[in-house]
Amino acid sequence: MPKAYDLVVIGGGPAALSAALYGARLGLNLIAYERKAFGGALSQIARISNFPGFDGPGLDLGAKIKEQAVESGAQFAYGECTDIRREEKRYRLTIDDEVVLARSVLIATGSEPRSLDVKVDVPVSYCALCDADLAKGKNVAVIGGGNSAAQESLVLSPIVEHITLLSRSKMRASINLQKRMSQLNNINVVEEAKLSSELLNGFDQIFVFIGHQPATSCLGSLEKHEDILDKEGYIQTGFKDRSPHGLILPGLYAAGDVRSGSVRQAITAAADGVEAVLEIAEHLK
C-alpha cells in the first residue's frame, strides 16, 4: 500500500521547512521530500544577515528551522518528485520510484541555476561555497556580470590562484561589490566577453552565475496545462475562486521562489510557506 498523507510538501528550502513547521503544529500528517539538500538555496549562503533575528551561515538557519519542524512532528525524507497526478479526491505523486498519496500538495521547489550554453571539457560548478575546495590554488573563470557573480568571486578569491570574471555584457553588479573586487589583486574582470569552448577550456575550472530559472519538473504532465505557468515559467496561483497560493486544481498549492511574483528572499519564502499551509489547513477542513 502506498503511504498516504494529509499534505506532501515538495522541496526543502525555507518555504518548505516553514510550511512543514506550521503544518505539523496545526496537526497535519505531513512529509516534505527534498531531492538534494535540506535548506535549499540557504545552503549556498556563507552568511545571511538580512533574515530578521538571525545572522550566520545559511546552512545553520535551514538546520534550525528543520529541527523545529521535526520537534513539532513534521516528517522529512530525501527523494525527487517527478510527477503529480489528480486521482479522484487526492493526489498521486511519484517520488523517485515510489508512489505517495496526498490529500493536498505544496510545491516549494524554488529555482535552480541557469546552465552554461557553451560546451566545455573542464569542471563546471554553480556554487562557489560548495565547490571552492575543488578549485584550491587553481586558475578559474567566473561567468556572469551581476551581484551573484561578483559575490561568489569574493568568496573564491582567498582560495583560488586567479579569477577571470567573464561578463557577456557590461558589469551589472553593485558599485560596492565592484569596488571590493577591484581591491583584490587576483581578480581580473573582462566585460563584453565572447564565450567559446576554446576560451573556457583554457581555465582549470569554471564557475557559472548567470541567473536562475524556476524548478518545475515535479509537475510532470501537469506542466502542459495552459494555466499552470506564467511566461517566465513560474507557477501561477490564485485563480478566480482559488485562495492566493492555490493552483488550478483543488488541494494543489505553491509557495516560495517558484511562485510567480515572489520577491525571492529567504524571509519572504518562509512567510509564503506559512501562508500557504494555513490555506491548506483550511482547505482540508
Ligand SMILES: Cc1cc2nc3c(=O)[nH]c(=O)nc-3n(C[C@H](O)[C@H](O)[C@H](O)COP(=O)(O)OP(=O)(O)OC[C@H]3O[C@@H](n4cnc5c(N)ncnc54)[C@H](O)[C@@H]3O)c2cc1C
Ligand atoms: C547564492 C545565493 C545567495 C542568496 N543570498 C540571500 C540573502 O543574503 N538573503 C536572502 O534573504 N536571500 C538570499 N538568497 C535567496 C534565498 O536563498 C531564496 O529566496 C530562498 O532560499 C528561496 O526559498 P524556497 O524555499 O522558495 O526555495 P529554495 O531555497 O530554492 O529551495 C527549494 C528546494 O526544492 C528542492 N527541489 C526542487 N525540485 C524538487 C523536486 N522535484 N523534488 C524534490 N525537491 C526538489 C531543491 O533541491 C531545493 O532544495 C540567496 C540565494 C542564492 C542562490
